Amino acid sequence: MTMTTRNGNVAMITGAAGALGQSTAETFLKAGYRLVLIDREIERLQQKWNGRDGVLCLQCDLTDTESIDTAVVTAPGSGKHRLRSPRQLCAAGSHRYACQQARHA
Template sequence: MSDEFSNQVVLITGASGNVGQAVAQRFAQAGAKLVLIDHNEKRLPDLREQYPDSLPLAVDVTNAEAVDDMVQQAEAKFGQIDILVHTVGGFAAGHPVHETPQELWDRMFNLNVRPVYLVGGRVAQHMLDHAVRGKIVFLLARSGLSGSARTGAYTASKAAAQRIMQSMAAELKDRGINVNGVLPSTI
């Protein structure tokens, strides 16, 4: 087993999703301490079983108070957060912009933008408060680089998330925090 990330605390959102599981497995193999976030409390026992030394938490990452509590619990258990890997997001399509129901528009921005702002912002503030030279990685989407027919709410939300990531990268680079985004195609 590698110890490349020994004593590093890695917070992973969407930890029971396919990408989150793969990220957790790699960091665990590299010796990291894991804070595993999922919105569904029923998935936590599996995470606890797979990673017994981790801190699995059910958190609504669209809720500011829940995100604040998440950061406090991670700090209480491990002292600090060194790395954030944010994998939460959602997809919906099928309507031209002018026919997109507002509920769908709001859902895409609530799932794809709000958590980037809340989780990224709260973890960045934690890193600054503790003088952590940390890493923040957002799983975004290549489709946020341009629009396409019948995907306006989704592509606009992913573009907004990318702009937040870029702004954070510019704001934090001189303070020892590296912020990046990964832009896959279809997962």
């Protein structure tokens, strides 16, 4: 996959498998951005985006620090996937803290 673009900008979108994330990704792609799409549901991302030039899909659960660490290691950092100055956008997500989980158990 090549990550070429007219303007050199990158949009990193979390929650990208959902309707809001996909709509946001389409908007950025049409504007000439390269995309790094992040979601827990990698299959949904791949169904929509596999084979699209300038799009990289990563699986990551933002409520799990190990998953975040893995995504950071996997994310572009050199070569054709280099991120120079990404525009970061959290499109969607949810998290329950331990105290909330205990209270609702």
